[in-house]
Amino acid sequence: MIQENTRFLIVGLGLIGGSYAMGLKKNGYHVDAIEINQLSIDYAIKHNIIDRGSTFDIDYIKEADIIISGLYPNMTVDWITTYQKYFKPGALITDVSSVKTGVVEPIQKIIRRDVEFISSHPMAGKEVSGVKFADDSIFHIANFIILPTESNTKEAVATMRQFAEILGFSNISELTVAQHDEMIGFVSHLTHAIAVSLMNTNDNTHLVEYTGDSFRDLTRIAKINENLWSEVFFLNKENLIREIDDFIQEVNHLKATLEQDDVEGLKELFIQSTARRKLFDR
Amino acid sequence: MIQENTRFLIVGLGLIGGSYAMGLKKNGYHVDAIEINQLSIDYAIKHNIIDRGSTFDIDYIKEADIIISGLYPNMTVDWITTYQKYFKPGALITDVSSVKTGVVEPIQKIIRRDVEFISSHPMAGKEVSGVKFADDSIFHIANFIILPTESNTKEAVATMRQFAEILGFSNISELTVAQHDEMIGFVSHLTHAIAVSLMNTNDNTHLVEYTGDSFRDLTRIAKINENLWSEVFFLNKENLIREIDDFIQEVNHLKATLEQDDVEGLKELFIQSTARRKLFDR
Numbered sequence: 001m002i003q004e005n006t007r008f009l010i011v012g013l014g015l016i017g018g019s020y021a022m023g024l025k026k027n028g029y030h031v032d033a034i035e036i037n038q039l040s041i042d043y044a045i046k047h048n049i050i051d052r053g054s055t056f057d058i059d060y061i062k063e064a065d066i067i068i069s070g071l072y073p074n075m076t077v078d079w080i081t082t083y084q085k086y087f088k089p090g091a092l093i094t095d096v097s098s099v100k101t102g103v104v105e106p107i108q109k110i111i112r113r114d115v116e117f118i119s120s121h122p123m124a125g126k127e128v129s130g131v132k133f134a135d136d137s138i139f140h141i142a143n144f145i146i147l148p149t150e151s152n153t154k155e156a157v158a159t160m161r162q163f164a165e166i167l168g169f170s171n172i173s174e175l176t177v178a179q180h181d182e183m184i185g186f187v188s189h190l191t192h193a194i195a196v197s198l199m200n201t202n203d204n205t206h207l208v209e210y211t212g213d214s215f216r217d218l219t220r221i222a223k224i225n226e227n228l229w230s231e232v233f234f235l236n237k238e239n240l241i242r243e244i245d246d247f248i249q250e251v252n253h254l255k256a257t258l259e260q261d262d263v264e265g266l267k268e269l270f271i272q273s274t275a276r277r278k279l280f281d282r
Numbered sequence: 283m284i285q286e287n288t289r290f291l292i293v294g295l296g297l298i299g300g301s302y303a304m305g306l307k308k309n310g311y312h313v314d315a316i317e318i319n320q321l322s323i324d325y326a327i328k329h330n331i332i333d334r335g336s337t338f339d340i341d342y343i344k345e346a347d348i349i350i351s352g353l354y355p356n357m358t359v360d361w362i363t364t365y366q367k368y369f370k371p372g373a374l375i376t377d378v379s380s381v382k383t384g385v386v387e388p389i390q391k392i393i394r395r396d397v398e399f400i401s402s403h404p405m406a407g408k409e410v411s412g413v414k415f416a417d418d419s420i421f422h423i424a425n426f427i428i429l430p431t432e433s434n435t436k437e438a439v440a441t442m443r444q445f446a447e448i449l450g451f452s453n454i455s456e457l458t459v460a461q462h463d464e465m466i467g468f469v470s471h472l473t474h475a476i477a478v479s480l481m482n483t484n485d486n487t488h489l490v491e492y493t494g495d496s497f498r499d500l501t502r503i504a505k506i507n508e509n510l511w512s513e514v515f516f517l518n519k520e521n522l523i524r525e526i527d528d529f530i531q532e533v534n535h536l537k538a539t540l541e542q543d544d545v546e547g548l549k550e551l552f553i554q555s556t557a558r559r560k561l562f563d564r
Contacts, residue, residue: 045508056466057469066312082362086294091473101430102406103400114482123492124494125494139311141296142494143491143492143494145492152346169492173491173492183489183492184492186483186484186486186489187486187489187492187494187496188494188496188497189479190480190483191496191497191500192496193498193533193536193537194476194480194500194533195496195555196536196551196552197529197532197533197535197551197555198472198476198529198532198538198553199552199554199555199558199559200532200535200551200555200558201468201472201525201528201529201532202468202528203558203559204468204469204558205561207468207469208466208561208562209425209453209455210405210425210427210465210466210469211469211562212406212407212424212425212469212470214469214470214474214477214502214503215469215470215471215473215562216562216564217499217500217502217503218473218476218477218499218500218503219555219559219562220496220559221498222556222558222559223498223550223555223556223559223560224552224555224556226336226548226549226550226552226553226556227549229552230545230548230549230552233540233548234540234543234545234548237409237540240540241537241540241541243483244533244537245537246483246484247479247480247483247533248530248534250479250480250482250483251476251479251526251529251530252530253479253482254475254478254479255475255523255524255526255527258515258516258523259523261516263512263516266508266512266515266516267508267509268479268508269479270478270506270507270508270511271465271508272481272482272511273477273478273479273481273482273501273504273505273506274504274505274506274508276481276482276485276487276504277481277501277502277504277505278505279487279490280490280493280497280498280501282498
């Protein structure tokens with residue numbers, strides 16, 4: 001479990017890594033960071049987001065009780081594979097990846113027996129990236145998902161719950177990798193695919209002055225980091241393709257009601273979407 | 283032009299009609315309302331949104347200098363056709379419909395020579411309806427579109443501009459019916475079709491606890507009045523079907539990059555959507 005003297009290491013000080021650091025340090029914990037960009041380290045130290053930062057320091061790794069990879073999914077696998085030899089015996093390692101297929105299994109297959117990798121996903125974010133936008137309050141309206149597998153101990157799950165509580169997540173839940181990636185494929189990856197496609201449908205930039213909130217809301221997430229998101233989409237490709245197919249089928253269903261002058265059929269679609277959406281109101 | 287003693291009549295005291303009334307009355311104008319629901323009239327009088335209200339009163343029609351139909355598109359055509367015999371000579375009539383095909387032409391074909399119908403579209407709204415939610419501040423960040431045709435006078439256009447200025451619209455523009463319906467087909471009708479279809483894709487209600495802002499933003503407008511919107515969709519059917527086809531083609535393009543493991547192709551889609559979306563930031 002997390003104690004007063006538990007030492008945290010954040011690897012990759014981006015928006016999520018930086019926000020984790022900020023929240024942990026506010027709660028009095030020691031937080032080190034390994035981050036490739038020296039400017040991000042300088043910023044984080046100046047703003048009291050971390051205790052120590054370095055582009056690379058083996059001692060940080062050796063001293064850490066809990067290591068959080070804030071790196072992209074594939075980089076997380078690589079980093080743990082390469083540097084696990086320095087992990088402190090008993091250390092707990094987690095990640096922040098929004099996709100778990102191709103991340104959890106490869107890591108748990110190679111991870112040392114005397115440390116433990118337990119995956120988790122903070123469902124929080126902003127349309128901007130980098131430690132400059134770090135803000136631990138984004139967790140206070142967010143869901144923290146823990147993904148225990150057969151390799152994980154009950155204690156690690158309890159520690160991750162404690163971790164999420166310290167950071168003030170509003171909800172904590174547990175899912176399997178398969179459940180998680182199917183769910184996130186729908187609520188996040190499909191929605192991003194739709195927003196990107198809507199934005200790309202026409203060169204609609206001449207419509208700027210006419211667009212209201214509907215269009216802006218639907219396309220807000222079309223501003224997307226192409227390196228991170230292409231990785232995420234390909235890792236969750238199987239779920240995403242199936243969900244795109246389901247969605248297109250539904251759009252075609254709506255189109256068919258128009259083509260067939262099926263007024264009642266169209267109304268039924270509206271009634272169903274309205275009833276379902278009401279459940280999602282906060 | 284609108285003068286101090288100009289008398290307004292709002293027909294249909296819903297969200298937009300009510301918000302118009304509220305804004306006009308705040309600016310000192312006399313506002314009458316004809317509204318089928320007595321409760322709406324009572325509410326509007328009690329809250330000082332209108333001067334007089336009735337479920338039907340020929341004198342209101344006879345005395346009005348400017349008549350605004352806040353009714354649904356097809357009802358607007360019917361109401362004007364039926365009651366134009368009572369219009370004051372020189373009266374100006376407008377509407378609030380979000381679709382203009384099937385509205386402007388039929389009305390201008392039958393309208394009396396001594397009055398003038400000029401169509402307009404306040405691009406404002408809320409996810410709720412009814413005079414209880416009337417709020418003229420929704421216009422202050424909204425676009426007011428005037429749709430002059432060959433039947434319209436310059437003076438009528440100027441009066442509509444003055445009307446929009448009084449209500450505090452942040453932007454006023456002029457479009458033809460064809461331009462308007464193509465534009466609104468894309469920025470509003472297609473976006474609603476997408477939101478409704480996403481909401482209907484799966485019975486996703488069990489995902490409530492996992493959904494973040496992305497999904498909520500994309501489906502906010504899936505709560506939709508089935509009677510109004512089925513009318514709107516069918517009136518703009520031709521544009522909407524074409525735009526649905528374009529959109530599906532774009533979604534399939536994204537899907538193809540996944541199926542073909544075309545990482546660079548997917549990144550290009552993200553880069554394009556990001557560049558375009560940035561132009562829409564307020």
